[in-house]
Amino acid sequence: xxxxxxxxxxxxxxxxxxxxxxxxxxxxxxxxxxxxxxxxxxxxxxxxxxxxxxxxxxxxxxxxxxxxxxxxxxxxxxxxxxxxxxxxxxxxxxxxxxxxxxxxxxxxxxxxxxxxxxxxxxxxxxxxxxxxxxxxxxxxxxxxxxxxxxxxxxxxxxxxxxxxxxxxxxxxxxxxxxxxxxxxxxxxxxxxxxxxxxxxxxxxxxxxxxxxxxxxxxxxxxxxxxxxxx
Ligand code: C5P
Numbered sequence: 322x323x324x325x326x327x328x329x330x331x332x333x334x335x336x337x338x339x340x341x342x343x344x345x346x347x348x349x350x351x352x353x354x355x356x357x358x359x360x361x362x363x364x365x366x367x368x369x370x371x372x373x374x375x376x377x378x379x380x381x382x383x384x385x386x387x388x389x390x391x392x393x394x395x396x397x398x399x400x401x402x403x404x405x406x407x408x409x410x411x412x413x414x415x416x417x418x419x420x421x422x423x424x425x426x427x428x429x430x431x432x433x434x435x436x437x438x439x440x441x442x443x444x445x446x447x448x449x450x451x452x453x454x455x456x457x458x459x460x461x462x463x464x465x466x467x468x469x470x471x472x473x474x475x476x477x478x479x480x481x482x483x484x485x486x487x488x489x490x491x492x493x494x495x496x497x498x499x500x501x502x503x504x505x506x507x508x509x510x511x512x513x514x515x516x517x518x519x520x521x522x523x524x525x526x527x528x529x530x531x532x533x534x535x536x537x538x539x540x541x542x543x544x545x546x547x548x549x550x551x
Contacts, residue, residue, distance in 0.1 A: 323368040323421045326361040329404040331375040331397020344428040345380040352469030355432035371411045373397040373404035402508040409495045419492025424433040426486040429534045437527040451489035452523030487511040
């Protein structure tokens with residue numbers, strides 16, 4: 322089987338309160354999405370990359386990678402899951418088979434380490450289900466009531482934070498996501514659709530600095546990481 326990458330990048334990123342979607346904000350000399358794509362473009366095992374973009378995205382055409390023939394565009398949708406499903410259809414058009422692997426990775430997660438990507442590929446290549454990069458919960462977790470007061474403390478020893486990439490078979494993921502969406506299940510990541518189909522994805526412990534840019538302070542953290550590196 323081949324490996325493909327699918328990058329949902331059609332979100333508006335309202336929690337960033339920026340003048341443009343967060344994947345187009347700058348981190349050092351490039352936009353966040355370019356850093357994200359670099360990690361996949363430089364990997365020799367990937368057959369092709371699909372990026373799901375908002376319909377009238379004015380930022381993408383100006384990027385050098387828009388002309389890269391290894392990258393194809395799909396039309397994003399209202400929710401992340403719609404953008405992923407559309408990307409999966411595009412992959413099939415490009416020749417991806419049911420039993421090929423697809424790695425779905427957030428455009429807004431630019432600090433994916435090559436070692437984590439390699440770890441995911443090697444750990445899951447023979448897995449019957451697939452899985453995802455994740456980290457064990459670090460902080461004590463509270464369940465909140467609508468009044469903003471603590472209702473209880475969650476046992477954190479069994480809790481993990483789900484990161485991306487999430488790696489599944491193209492055909493299985495497509496079926497699981499389509500069925501979960503029809504059933505009205507909340508599909509906030511690929512694994513949740515696969516879980517809903519009755520399977521149990523594997524958790525692969527990755528680096529905790531594979532953060533998703535969600536709030537303004539995340540970009541500050543990434544800028545500090547980048548400065549230390551150069
Ligand atoms: O909003 P959130 O941080 O969960 O978005 C995660 C990723 O999914 C981002 O890269 C974003 O661009 C993408 N997304 C998408 N289509 C949507 C919503 C989010 O491709 N409708």
